[in-house]
Amino acid sequence: MLYFPYQIVSAKINTLEVLYWLSGLTCTDENFITKSGAQRAASSEGVALIVPDTSPSLSIINEQVLYWLSGLTCTDENFITKSGAQRAASSEGVALIVPDTSPRGLNVEGEADSWDFGVGAGFYLNATQEKWKNWRMYDYIVKELPKLLSENFPQLNTSQASISGHSMGGHGALTIYLKNLDKYKSVSAFSPIVNPINCAWGQKAFTNYLGGNKADWEEYDATSLISKYHDVSATILIDQGEDDKFLHDQLLPHKFEEACRNVNVPLLLRLQPGYDHSYYFIATFIDDHIRHHAQALSLP
Amino acid sequence: METKPTEISSSKMFGGYNKRYKHFSPTLGCSMTFHIYFPSFSILFPQIPWWGRVSGVYYSRVGPKGPNLGLSIINEQVLYWLSGLTCTDENFITKSGAQRAASSEGVALIVPDTSPRGLNVEGEADSWDFGVGAGFYLNATQEKWKNWRMYDYIVKELPKLLSENFPQLNTSQASISGHSMGGHGALTIYLKNLDKYKSVSAFSPIVNPINCAWGQKAFTNYLGGNKADWEEYDATSLISKYHDVSATILIDQGEDDKFLHDQLLPHKFEEACRNVNVPLLLRLQARLRSLLTILLPPSLMITSATMLKLFPFHDG
Numbered sequence: 107m108l109y110f111p112y113q114i115v116s117a118k119i120n121t122l123e124v125l126y127w128l129s130g131l132t133c134t135d136e137n138f139i140t141k142s143g144a145q146r147a148a149s150s151e152g153v154a155l156i157v158p159d160t161s162p163s164l165s166i167i168n169e170q171v172l173y174w175l176s177g178l179t180c181t182d183e184n185f186i187t188k189s190g191a192q193r194a195a196s197s198e199g200v201a202l203i204v205p206d207t208s209p210r211g212l213n214v215e216g217e218a219d220s221w222d223f224g225v226g227a228g229f230y231l232n233a234t235q236e237k238w239k240n241w242r243m244y245d246y247i248v249k250e251l252p253k254l255l256s257e258n259f260p261q262l263n264t265s266q267a268s269i270s271g272h273s274m275g276g277h278g279a280l281t282i283y284l285k286n287l288d289k290y291k292s293v294s295a296f297s298p299i300v301n302p303i304n305c306a307w308g309q310k311a312f313t314n315y316l317g318g319n320k321a322d323w324e325e326y327d328a329t330s331l332i333s334k335y336h337d338v339s340a341t342i343l344i345d346q347g348e349d350d351k352f353l354h355d356q357l358l359p360h361k362f363e364e365a366c367r368n369v370n371v372p373l374l375l376r377l378q379p380g381y382d383h384s385y386y387f388i389a390t391f392i393d394d395h396i397r398h399h400a401q402a403l404s405l406p
Numbered sequence: 407m408e409t410k411p412t413e414i415s416s417s418k419m420f421g422g423y424n425k426r427y428k429h430f431s432p433t434l435g436c437s438m439t440f441h442i443y444f445p446s447f448s449i450l451f452p453q454i455p456w457w458g459r460v461s462g463v464y465y466s467r468v469g470p471k472g473p474n475l476g477l478s479i480i481n482e483q484v485l486y487w488l489s490g491l492t493c494t495d496e497n498f499i500t501k502s503g504a505q506r507a508a509s510s511e512g513v514a515l516i517v518p519d520t521s522p523r524g525l526n527v528e529g530e531a532d533s534w535d536f537g538v539g540a541g542f543y544l545n546a547t548q549e550k551w552k553n554w555r556m557y558d559y560i561v562k563e564l565p566k567l568l569s570e571n572f573p574q575l576n577t578s579q580a581s582i583s584g585h586s587m588g589g590h591g592a593l594t595i596y597l598k599n600l601d602k603y604k605s606v607s608a609f610s611p612i613v614n615p616i617n618c619a620w621g622q623k624a625f626t627n628y629l630g631g632n633k634a635d636w637e638e639y640d641a642t643s644l645i646s647k648y649h650d651v652s653a654t655i656l657i658d659q660g661e662d663d664k665f666l667h668d669q670l671l672p673h674k675f676e677e678a679c680r681n682v683n684v685p686l687l688l689r690l691q692a693r694l695r696s697l698l699t700i701l702l703p704p705s706l707m708i709t710s711a712t713m714l715k716l717f718p719f720h721d722g
Contacts (some may be wrong), residue, residue, distance in 0.1 A: 187500075190502060193503070349418070357671050380418040382417045382418065384417050386417045386419035386424060387417075387419070389419060389505075389506075390421070390506075391419045
């Protein structure tokens with residue numbers, strides 16, 4: 107910050123005296139200017155004040171956080187390399203947290219047999235079946251990660267977070283959001299699996315992770331959950347490609363839409379003609395999602 | 407074998423389409439794949455698609471005679487992108503985010519592979535910086551590598567193939583760009599064909615291959631021992647001969663690039679440009695985390711948008 111006394115108007119070049127002020131711990135370049143009252147004397151003495159910031163980092167010390175949950179077969183890398191989300195995240199001041207999609211390296215028998223179950227296919231739940239007892243991605247996302255972030259990354263504001271995801275990650279984002287409405291300010295999704303109990307992907311995963319009890323399945327089904335947990339504080343944003351080959355058999359967005367209508371939950375479901383299930387689709391519309399969350403995160 | 411390209415995949419992005427094609431290349435003697443990004447039909451990129459559904463209610467942007475599809479571009483300007491060591495024709499398409507600006511600027515992106523593939527030349531895959539995935543955009547003179555004719559592929563075969571099969575592309579006006587080895591390719595091809603390309607730009611290019619390990623290894627094997635032959639594929643050498651450029655050369659170079667000092671050598675090219683008064687905009691991009699970086703575009707994706715805006719397509 108700079109303070110120029112009124113003498114600047116008539117001063118000749120290089121004649122105004124200058125005082126550098128260096129602030130202390132926790133200050134930015136604003137504290138001295140707003141609180142010291144130094145301008146009074148600076149003005150009468152004809153001295154300009156130069157008040158630099160106290161560290162080179164941007165004065166965002168409380169970066170809003172957006173969790174991104176990826177889909178089947180992904181790791182924690184795909185979204186970072188392919189989505190281009192960093193552009194809008196940077197201009198909106200939102201930090202992106204991108205976890206992996208399942209535990210790895212445990213060598214559970216059969217864990218890598220299919221691309222839609224086991225490794226890379228954690229489904230963001232806590233498995234109840236003994237064989238898959240390590241598959242607790244729900245607790246990892248909801249409990250462990252936020253704690254780890256708040257303990258190790260003071261620049262992140264983990265008390266305010268939003269959540270988003272693609273496909274299986276969209277299912278994760280929606281179900282986690284609905285069961286933790288106090289923890290997340292908004293949710294959005296790309297081509298989410300909104301009704302896993304009624305599609306092959308979900309039935310395969312739930313049978314193996316959760317066993318045969320359908321009531322347990324509903325705990326991880328957004329279309330079922332919305333009738334119980336519908337006190338949302340922000341519109342749910344979903345983008346769905348119309349040329350998505352999984353649309354009619356696995357994703358079933360109209361079921362979620364109907365369920366939202368039944369309990370008056372504000373849903374913005376945008377069907378995008380010509381778009382498929384790929385990261386090209388995500389990259390095209392990710393800016394809207396980032397802005398949707400930035401807006402929700404900025405509200406008290 | 408089919409020299410006509412066949413489409414093997416298509417995916418919509420930013421209103422346009424990433425399409426991948428396969429064809430047999432007579433120049434290279436093998437099958438090759440390449441990508442074309444076709445920008446969107448509308449000149450203005452529609453953030454909202456022309457029709458859709460919002461909370462159960464359908465909407466469309468309707469003109470007096472039905473939905474307005476916008477103007478169709480029948481003469482899409484063309485930008486060739488040449489990728490670097492180890493890349494295929496996919497990396498730029500999946501990672502760069504270039505389609506955003508390409509769509510809004512109405513520029514088609516042509517993204518070829520980086521070398522012939524599948525020829526099984528002995529040793530072709532031994533190193534990541536030579537042979538497969540490392541064609542160096544030259545015409546090899548050494549018998550063993552005689553199929554390595556990426557220069558002719560880019561300058562002669564591809565433009566002809568595009569003009570014969572994609573009438574919506576304006577192949578008579580093209581620009582060229584690339585990264586690293588592809589930056590070397592873009593610069594050298596541009597300088598030797600100033601009548602064919604309207605502008606060039608590059609990210610972290612290998613501007614002086616005769617003076618760096620990558621270039622020396624490639625040229626020794628592809629071109630043999632005659633240093634005079636090497637200069638034909640060295641941008642820093644070529645600029646003194648071919649300097650009648652019609653547009654500023656734009657180069658972005660990361661300062662934290664681990665190859666900067668030993669392989670890339672941008673200052674040599676800068677000096678050579680100065681000697682012949684060639685307009686060069688060399689931007690060294692620091693990884694500062696200060697208030698100033700809000701004003702500077704630090705990322706590849708932001709600068710690629712700037713690059714596309716700088717191409718003087720509208721000057722005629």
